[in-house]
Amino acid sequence: MTKISLTRSAGRAGLAAAAAGLLAFGLAAPAAADPVRAQYTGNAETGATVRMDGSNVGTNLFNLRLEDGTVLTAYCIDLETGIRSSAWYHENEWANYPGRGEFAEPAKVHWILQNSYPRKSAEELAEAAGVDNRHFGDEEALGATQAAIWHFSNGADLTGNRPDGVTEVYDYLVENAEELPQTAEPDASLSITPESASGEAGGVVGEFEIATNATEVPVTLGDDVPEGVQLVDLETGEPVSTVDDGDTVGFTVPEDAEDGTASFSLSTTATVQTGRLFLGEDPDKATQTLITAEGGEATVSASASVDWTAAVTPPTEEPSEEPSEEPSEEPSEEPSEQPSEEPSEEPSEPADDNNTPSLPVTGGALAGLVAAGVAALGAGAGAIYLSRRRKAANTSDVEG
Known part of the structure; x- marks a missing residue:
């Protein structure tokens, strides 16, 4: 498929990388084990070139070869991404769509697949759309169908008025596509x-x-x-x-x-079944997302x-025959967790209990006791001195 424009494609490259990254890290719905795998092996048919949002785009039906050799055909639902040669794909759910388009109305895309080319021949499709144009053939039917799918998968519009019936069939498909319930999604194989x-x-x-x-x-x-x-x-x-x-x-x-x-x-x-999504397997090598046009x-x-x-079995505890030890009444040797008390700056009051020994005398009280002792010694010395004077006087009187 030809890209619409290099500028538009480059502008959306970041979005594609982010979507691929989310898918790679498992943020989308869980993928099934061993999904059905298929490889893109070339184009089954080439359709008419259509003009989407002012840019010419080629249309194709793609071949997907399953691992058992079964070949399915598929349409593109990722307008802004080209298909990579020989890319491998796996079957997946609509909810896991990782492409650059929104794929906002997959049920309407599924309706188109059931009611357009190749499920309906070009003649049947032209009759349903009321087109009487001898130029309308398989190529035009394929182009109109792919354009209608891109309208719902990417929000793109067919522009210009073609004389070959493509515009009329495109309008018919877009206007009549039904809003089928999500249960319309085909079952996984x-x-x-x-x-x-x-x-x-x-x-x-x-x-x-x-x-x-x-x-x-x-x-x-x-x-x-x-x-x-x-x-x-x-x-x-x-x-x-x-x-x-x-x-x-x-x-x-x-x-x-x-x-x-x-x-x-x-x-x-x-x-x-028709309508099954196929996603590229390699998130590092982008390739457009496909949807099956014909099942098999x-x-x-x-x-x-x-x-x-192994289950963890807790060990069985047998009852002990020895009596349990009594708890020790000895005080714990571990230091108390209570904070130590700050020493008081004021002197302790003497105890009133006569049986309680007094505390040592210190400071000013000791100085007072020393002074009293000195005074007592002085008084004693004075008394001795006076006694000796009296004795001496008495002796002098006797001798005279």
Whole structure:
């Protein structure tokens, strides 16, 4: 497909990179395990060139070859991205559309696919649109159909008035496209979601949902499934050998199982229906997103696996025959967590209790006691001196 313009494409490159980044980091809806894969192998048909928003764009139906060799045809729903040669694609849901267009009304795109070329021949399409033009053929029918799809997937409009009936058929498709409910999205050919799970022995590990348009799809257990481990229907608890659309299954693992793994796979012939989305597998190499114009029967497969760890059993405590030790009454040797008291700056008051020894005398009180002692010594010395004077006087009188 020819790009509308290099300027417009470059201006939206950041948006495409961001969308691819979100898809790569798993922010879109979960992808199914082992999705149906297909490779772009060239163009199936070339349609009329159309003018979208003032720029000429080529139109094509693309070939998608599935891994089993089945070839499907598809339209582009990503106007601003070119298709990459030999690109690999995988089947996916409408909600996971990562392209540069908004894909705002996928149900209307699905209506167009069911009511236009190649599901309807050019003659049938022209009659439905009321076009009586001998120049209107397969190329014009393809071009008008692709233009109507881009109108809803990218918000682009067919401009100019063509004399070959393309404009009339485009208007007919856009005006009559019905707002189908989301349940109109075609079922997946075969998928298992999620692709892996982990758990612990002693219960059910994994909750895998099956999506398919086939019935009674046979289940094959992997060689790694240990004895005693079973794949069961989570609703009934019964072992399963086949599954259908909407079933949920998981592995029951015995409580005494050691660390281990188990897997299962599905394989069947299913229909890849018209309206299924195909996304480029490599987020680092952008290629336009495709939607199937014609479905086909194909051999499809899917698989999923689990791993678990052994159950942790708490040790059994036997009762002790010895009496339990009494708690120690000795004070703890650890320092108290209470903060130490600040020393008081005021002297302590003497105790009133006569039996309580007094505290040592210090400071001014000691100085007073020393002075009293000195005075007492002085008085004693004076008394001795006076006594000696009197004795001496008495002796003198006797002698005279």
